[in-house]
Amino acid sequence: MKRANNQLLSDIKDRLLSYRVIEDTTGCWLFTRAISSNGYGIISFKNKRYSTHRLSAHLFLGLDLESKLYANHKNICPNRRCFNPEHLYIGTHNSNMSDMREKNSCCGICGNKYDGIKVRQNGRIDRKCMNCSRRYIRESQARRKRK
Ligand SMILES: [Zn+2]
Numbered sequence: 001m002k003r004a005n006n007q008l009l010s011d012i013k014d015r016l017l018s019y020r021v022i023e024d025t026t027g028c029w030l031f032t033r034a035i036s037s038n039g040y041g042i043i044s045f046k047n048k049r050y051s052t053h054r055l056s057a058h059l060f061l062g063l064d065l066e067s068k069l070y071a072n073h074k075n076i077c078p079n080r081r082c083f084n085p086e087h088l089y090i091g092t093h094n095s096n097m098s099d100m101r102e103k104n105s106c107c108g109i110c111g112n113k114y115d116g117i118k119v120r121q122n123g124r125i126d127r128k129c130m131n132c133s134r135r136y137i138r139e140s141q142a143r144r145k146r147k
């Protein structure tokens, strides 16, 4: 039983990491698949859905998924869909106090509603809508390939 569990864990870890794009300026691990309405990555595995940041905290930081503890993003991390364990910490409170402000902001590129990713660039935070995020992720993937 224990062994089966470990196998499951390494399978889901491989899958999680195969959907990762590492953001150059922030070091964020951006999840490139499904994103929930509140901006967190979502991965399905064996008929269960997991938030990617929470799953990552489980895989890399030892968070018990059954516990009431939260996986929070550190201040250094501007992206909810980021699942870099170095950008996460386990806490007793959900630290999403800036939710409202976030929801009402706009994409820095096209001015549409911000619903994608944030990128920290030259000391400022650049918010992008979903479309601009997709393009950004594609471009950074292409950049990596060229390297
Ligand atoms: Zn991050």
Ligand SMILES: [Zn+2]
Pocket (backbone or CB within 6 Å): 107, 108, 109, 110, 111, 112, 128, 129, 130, 131, 132, 133
């Ligand atoms: Zn945009």
